[in-house]
Amino acid sequence: MKKERVDILLVQQGLFTSREQAKRAVMAGQVVGKNEERLDKPGEKIDPEIRLRVKGQVNPYVSRGGFKLAKALDVFKINLKDLLVLDIGASTGGFTDVSLQHGARMVYALDVGYNQLAWKLREDDRVKVMERVNFRYSQPQDFDEGLPDFAVTDVSFISLKLILPPLTKVLKPDGGLVALIKPQFEAGREAVGKHGIVRDRRVHESVLNEILTFAETTGFKVCGLDFSPITGGSGNIEFLAYFKLEPQAIVQRSFDAEIKQVVDEAWQVLLAK
Known part of the structure; x- marks a missing residue:
């Protein structure tokens, strides 16, 4: 051997x-x-x-990113048991790993990159590896195990505004979505500081309002908002949003109070660490 x-x-x-x-x-x-x-x-x-x-390893997931989705599932009371999940921007597979550990029947691990998914997930029969796939151009027929019941996404260098519209075509009716909102990739270049870090809470509030409003006009109902329990690799504060697909017309509402509360809590908790 x-x-x-x-x-x-x-x-x-x-x-x-x-x-x-x-x-x-x-x-x-x-x-x-x-x-x-x-x-x-x-x-x-x-x-x-x-x-x-x-010895002493405490991360139960293949990457630290798993803690982000784990918090969302807990805070938003989401049950993935027996669901078919789509992980957009799977990378190493932190979100895929968490989904499986929370009972997902199967996960489409989709990423535009190649050979990044952790070996243990690549070898897992419950994982459908979809590498070198740009989700922006995905169609329902690309998902040969059936349309996903739920989606999770953690993408970099691209706005969620390019992810949400095509997702409405492949997610089952009433399907759910947990999205990691990264202000550093949503705000204009002039709003991002040195080393790619957003240091202005007003930018955080503006980005969140823009993404949540866009989601509702695209066909997603905003069901929850919170902050990620850990910062991004460069130290950026990031946020978690829970959506449900509701294609019927949605009456737009103000998210200002909810956004301000979440941003204030994020700054108090994460910047105090």
């Missing part, structure tokens, strides 16, 4: 998202293998069937 490097196996088994992270953990003495034997050489080749463990 062909053996594999320890650092590569750690990534393939979904314990880390990059070999560099895996190497650091190995050299720090945090990785154990068969019979709890410590593995301290990243390049050591071992049987790929050995299940590795990282």
Whole structure:
């Protein structure tokens, strides 16, 4: 049987998202293998069937992004049991992982990129890998296991305004959506500060109002709004929104009070850490 490097196996088994992270953990003495034997050489080749463990690892998901969706499912009281879920912008698979752990029957892991999905998810029969797919051009017939009951999305370098319209075509009637709203990719360039960080709460409020209003004019009812429990990779405050597809005409309403409350809480909690 062909053996594999320890650092590569750690990534393939979904314990880390990059070999560099895996190497650091190995050299720090945090990785154990068969019979709890410590593995301290990243390049050591071992049987790929050995299940590795990282001592003290507390992240139950393949990426830290999983904590974002986990909070949304809890706060908005969403039940994914036996649902067919679409993960738009799956990347490593944090949202896919959380969906499965919360009972999803199957997940379409869709991303415009390639070879990013954690190995343990790639090998899971409940995951339909859809790589090199630009969701903006997706059609109902692209989903050969059936139209999704629910969608989740965490996308970068693109506005949700380009995601919501095509989603109305592929989501089942009354389907739900949890979307991560990233002000750094929604606000104009002039509103984003150094290192790509939005430092003005007025920009947060403006972006949220714009996205929620757009969603309702597109056919989604706004059912909930909160802030992400962790910041983005660069330190940006991000937000979680829960929508339900309701194609009938929706009377537009003001979100000002709700938005202000959520933004104020986000700044108090996340910037105090």
